[in-house]
Amino acid sequence: MEGKDLRKAxxxxxxxxxxxxxxxxxxxxxxxxxxxxxxxxxxxxxDIGLATVYRVLTQFxxxxxxxxxxxxxGMAVFELAQGAHHDHIVCIDCGQVExxxxxxxxxxxxxxxxxxxxxxxxxxxxxxxxxxRTDCPHRKAKAAxxxx
Amino acid sequence: MEGKDLRKAxxxxxxxxxxxxxxxxxxxxxxxxxxxxxxxxxxxxxDIGLATVYRVLTQFxxxxxxxxxxxxxGMAVFELAQGAHHDHIVCIDCGQVExxxxxxxxxxxxxxxxxxxxxxxxxxxxxxxxxxRTDCPHRKAKAAxxxx
DNA sequence: ATGCCTGCAAAGCTTTTGCAGATGC
DNA sequence: GCATCTGCAAAAGCTTTGCAGGCAT
Numbered sequence: 001m002e003g004k005d006l007r008k009a010x011x012x013x014x015x016x017x018x019x020x021x022x023x024x025x026x027x028x029x030x031x032x033x034x035x036x037x038x039x040x041x042x043x044x045x046x047d048i049g050l051a052t053v054y055r056v057l058t059q060f061x062x063x064x065x066x067x068x069x070x071x072x073x074g075m076a077v078f079e080l081a082q083g084a085h086h087d088h089i090v091c092i093d094c095g096q097v098e099x100x101x102x103x104x105x106x107x108x109x110x111x112x113x114x115x116x117x118x119x120x121x122x123x124x125x126x127x128x129x130x131x132x133r134t135d136c137p138h139r140k141a142k143a144a145x146x147x148x
Numbered sequence: 149m150e151g152k153d154l155r156k157a158x159x160x161x162x163x164x165x166x167x168x169x170x171x172x173x174x175x176x177x178x179x180x181x182x183x184x185x186x187x188x189x190x191x192x193x194x195d196i197g198l199a200t201v202y203r204v205l206t207q208f209x210x211x212x213x214x215x216x217x218x219x220x221x222g223m224a225v226f227e228l229a230q231g232a233h234h235d236h237i238v239c240i241d242c243g244q245v246e247x248x249x250x251x252x253x254x255x256x257x258x259x260x261x262x263x264x265x266x267x268x269x270x271x272x273x274x275x276x277x278x279x280x281r282t283d284c285p286h287r288k289a290k291a292a293x294x295x296x
Numbered sequence: 297a298t299g300c301c302t303g304c305a306a307a308g309c310t311t312t313t314g315c316a317g318a319t320g321c
Numbered sequence: 322g323c324a325t326c327t328g329c330a331a332a333a334g335c336t337t338t339g340c341a342g343g344c345a346t
Contacts, residue, residue, distance in 0.1 A: 011325095011326095013320075014319075014320070034311080049329065051311085051312075051313085051327080051328070051329075052326085055326085055327085058311095058312090074222075074335090076311085091266065098266075100260050100264065105252075108253050108256075109253070112275070113275055115248075118237055118280070119278045121240060123273070124274050126272050127257055127268055127271040128268070129270075129271075130266065131265055160299095161346095162344075163344095164302070183335085196303085197302070198303095198336090199304075199337075200303070222311085
């Protein structure tokens with residue numbers, strides 16, 4: 001949480017950068033869009049522009065502090081790049097995102113890349129499905145349709 | 149290539165739709181952006197608007213005729229939804245896309261979804277790496293750096 | 297003939313950029 | 322003090338939408 005990470009990345013320790021880092025750390029969601037971070041800042045009465053949020057996030061990404069994902073819906077989301085690689089499983093109804101790692105899959109990917117003459121730099125595996133949470137919008141929608 | 153697919157999808161058989169289908173079929177690249185299709189139409193002296201390209205592709209997607217991907221760079225690409233599921237491996241330098249299927253990975257995904265209480269509807273696995281083609285931009289860039 | 301399509305232009309959304317002033321070191 | 326950073330506003334890029342006319346059936 002201190003500015004060390006920032007300094008290490010060659011970035012000056014400024015209030016906007018600290019605040020944005022803090023929001024990413026404190027978030028229970030792990031994956032935030034620029035807009036969500038921006039609104040979060042406004043809620044905290046921080047006077048930080050949306051452009052700055054984008055600029056800072058881009059700098060953080062370049063510095064390896066955060067990872068940017070696209071989850072197939074046109075809007076980027078960011079997450080703290082803390083530690084190990086992982087893949088994502090996303091509920092197409094409620095947007096809930098969970099993470100997982102599977103050694104077998106990782107192994108197979110290496111083999112496949114080699115077969116195709118590629119050198120893997122990274123990859124993203126996103127499973128889309130419906131979660132079974134009782135409060136998932138899909139279930140409500142389903143119920144609504146049934147009662148038509 | 150005939151209009152049957154269109155009619156089956158509840159869409160009238162029109163020249164723009166046929167032309168766009170044809171471009172998707174004839175393309176050697178398999179994955180085309182709206183813009184690329186649009187330019188391709190212009191080259192063929194077809195007077196079809198970019199808006200129509202987007203509308204038609206969206207309709208095709210809804211009809212299951214094409215699949216839309218996002219490949220992590222903000223611009224959507226479309227491919228003919230011909231036949232079986234497959235995943236993608238993309239060169240981060242030249243944009244070349246290859247396809248693959250791996251039974252083991254598919255199996256593991258099912259297991260993972262179940263562990264997390266998800267019902268899979270679809271998934272996308274995209275490996276990013278560098279291909280080994282001699283004409284890949286990355287190689288040129290690398291050479292340029294080396295000679296500085 | 298009628299209702300589905302299309303082209304054009306304008307708007308919408310996310311993201312980027314230019315510039316003058318502010319801030320960290 | 323100087324370079325870096327920020328806020329604002331404007332621009333840019335991709336995609337969608339409204340509307341009036343056109344085409345398939």
